[in-house]
Amino acid sequence: MDRRNFTGKMSLVIMAGILGTDIVFGHSLPKDYLPLGLQDTDPFKLFKKDRQMVILNDKPWNIEAKAHLLNDKITPNEFMFIRNNGKIPQKIDAANWTLTIDGESVREKKIYSLKDLKTKFQQYTYQLTLECGGNGRSEFNPPAKGNQWTVGAVSCANWTGIRLRDMLNDIGYKSDAVYIGYHAADTHLSGDPTKEPISRGVPISKALQEETLLAFQMNGEDIPLAHGYPLRLVCGGWPASASGKWINRLSIRNEVHDGAKMGGSSYRVPCETVAPGAKVENSSMCIIESMPVKSLITTPKSGALIKMGNTLHIEGHAWAGELTVSKMEYSIDFGSTWQKCTLEKPINRLAWQHFKTSISFPKKGYYEVWARATDQNGKSQPMVLPGWNPKGYLNNACHRIAIKVV
Amino acid sequence: MKNNFEDQVKALSRTLLLFLFLLVFLIGGLFYFKMYPEKLHSKKETFKEIVDVDTEIENGIHIETGFVADEGMEVTIQNCTNCHSAKLVTQNRMSKEGWKATIKWMQETQNLWDLGSNEDLIVSYLAKNYAPVAKGRRQNLEDIEWYELE
Numbered sequence: 373m374d375r376r377n378f379t380g381k382m383s384l385v386i387m388a389g390i391l392g393t394d395i396v397f398g399h400s401l402p403k404d405y406l407p408l409g410l411q412d413t414d415p416f417k418l419f420k421k422d423r424q425m426v427i428l429n430d431k432p433w434n435i436e437a438k439a440h441l442l443n444d445k446i447t448p449n450e451f452m453f454i455r456n457n458g459k460i461p462q463k464i465d466a467a468n469w470t471l472t473i474d475g476e477s478v479r480e481k482k483i484y485s486l487k488d489l490k491t492k493f494q495q496y497t498y499q500l501t502l503e504c505g506g507n508g509r510s511e512f513n514p515p516a517k518g519n520q521w522t523v524g525a526v527s528c529a530n531w532t533g534i535r536l537r538d539m540l541n542d543i544g545y546k547s548d549a550v551y552i553g554y555h556a557a558d559t560h561l562s563g564d565p566t567k568e569p570i571s572r573g574v575p576i577s578k579a580l581q582e583e584t585l586l587a588f589q590m591n592g593e594d595i596p597l598a599h600g601y602p603l604r605l606v607c608g609g610w611p612a613s614a615s616g617k618w619i620n621r622l623s624i625r626n627e628v629h630d631g632a633k634m635g636g637s638s639y640r641v642p643c644e645t646v647a648p649g650a651k652v653e654n655s656s657m658c659i660i661e662s663m664p665v666k667s668l669i670t671t672p673k674s675g676a677l678i679k680m681g682n683t684l685h686i687e688g689h690a691w692a693g694e695l696t697v698s699k700m701e702y703s704i705d706f707g708s709t710w711q712k713c714t715l716e717k718p719i720n721r722l723a724w725q726h727f728k729t730s731i732s733f734p735k736k737g738y739y740e741v742w743a744r745a746t747d748q749n750g751k752s753q754p755m756v757l758p759g760w761n762p763k764g765y766l767n768n769a770c771h772r773i774a775i776k777v778v
Numbered sequence: 779m780k781n782n783f784e785d786q787v788k789a790l791s792r793t794l795l796l797f798l799f800l801l802v803f804l805i806g807g808l809f810y811f812k813m814y815p816e817k818l819h820s821k822k823e824t825f826k827e828i829v830d831v832d833t834e835i836e837n838g839i840h841i842e843t844g845f846v847a848d849e850g851m852e853v854t855i856q857n858c859t860n861c862h863s864a865k866l867v868t869q870n871r872m873s874k875e876g877w878k879a880t881i882k883w884m885q886e887t888q889n890l891w892d893l894g895s896n897e898d899l900i901v902s903y904l905a906k907n908y909a910p911v912a913k914g915r916r917q918n919l920e921d922i923e924w925y926e927l928e
Binding site for chain 1: 784807855861862866870871872876880883887888889890902910912914915916917920922923924925926927
């Protein structure tokens with residue numbers, strides 16, 4: 373839908389003096405807000421995404437990037453993956469948005485307006501890596517159920533907001549607090565208003581980290597609707613599902629939060645590793661916390677033909693959940709030998725790190741450039757699929773691109 | 779004099795009625811275009827609606843949903859695309875047991891209804907057309923679009 377075109381035509385009608393603008397445009401829509409009830413089926417326009425992005429699912433919307441689209445050091449909206457469990461809220465009234473704080477461990481239930489949050493607390497900006505727990509799911513064997521993400525469900529944008537801990541300290545919580553659970557304005561696919569599509573959270577220790585934000589800006593602008601406008605949690609380095617979008621309630625829990633997608637096989641993996649395809653009891657599943665070490669070659673795009681004698685410049689990003697990446701290597705001989713890449717330090721904790729290098733090839737032929745990151749504890753990315761799990765989470769197998777030297 | 783006055787009243791009420799009608803029409807139109815803004819500038823869309831795409835099959839694929847055309851497809855579309863996109867089904871690969879377990883999970887947690895006698899047909903259709911393929915521990919890089927890099 374071309375809203376400018378639409379409004380342009382509307383104003384012609386209005387100019388005829390028949391009606392005031394108030395009735396038609398009385399919703400005072402925010403700048404980039406497209407009423408989804410009126411959406412046409414072009415999601416690229418609707419969500420302002422690049423047309424090379426891949427739509428995995430249109431109900432609910434799930435869209436991923438390709439490796440070469442993620443070359444920016446700071447991920448812009450147009451290349452940021454969209455992951456939804458339910459329906460994106462239809463009506464957002466940011467002017468009257470509130471956040472209710474409740475739960476067993478809150479000292480006293482309190483309601484903050486969005487304006488309170490923005491004015492009462494100091495604001496911080498961090499660049500934070502958000503990766504879907506199921507990024508890479510498509511490679512698991514036997515296949516795992518769900519959206520078949522390949523490599524593009526990861527982003528690292530600048531997020532601006534207040535520290536969750538500042539708000540928690542302001543409201544006060546009891547010493548038995550163990551978990552924060554979010555509730556949000558998205559709606560269940562079945563249309564059942566009593567069901568939440570997703571209500572996850574993080575342990576209190578993660579909630580108290582200085583980079584854990586209640587964010588209202590992404591890359592210096594209002595958060596785009598699909599990414600949680602007007603308020604979301606951002607818990608960098610953890611499965612992105614912990615970073616709830618459109619949040620309107622936070623519960624300070626005295627037990628592990630038990631909202632939708634906290635139990636069963638959702639965002640959980642076998643506590644002890646299992647053989648591929650094994651049946652795992654719910655009681656033997658553990659919640660995913662920090663994401664594992666991983667990297668992505670974002671330049672060049674896979675499939676480059678280069679002339680013999682030319683060097684190949686590669687670059688990309690590496691991240692390691694709560695940890696930092698201490699070493700970045702590449703191989704052009706299927707993992708037989710590894711060479712180091714130049715690796716930058718993260719701009720702040722929980723931000724991805726950039727690597728680059730130049731590669732010379734000994735002779736003509738088909739090559740694969742493999743990338744392998746190692747975290748500060750010495751753990752490296754595996755070259756084959758890591759431990760199988762029922763829902764196909766945490767695939768951090770090394771990224772590969774194809775090159776032909778001709 | 780009296781006739782003249784009555785005529786004038788009649789003329790005036792006719793005019794008022796006409797204006798009222800016009801106003802209702804315009805407001806109606808405004809709301810219509812507000813709800814369906816694409817109607818303002820898309821002839822293609824209108825054309826598309828006339829063509830019955832519901833049963834259109836091309837190369838064995840149901841155009842609208844992307845489902846493989848086979849026995850059980852219709853009932854699968856009817857029962858499996860109300861809440862979520864067909865894409866969520868077609869991108870997955872499961873055994874008969876896997877599809878059954880997924881249906882059970884949706885019934886227990888996601889408000890899926892009892893599929894009754896259709897369940898066997900749906901599960902057979904899915905298990906036949908969306909069965910897992912052994913991929914091993916790492917696949918070859920596929921679908922590479924080669925291009926010259928300067």
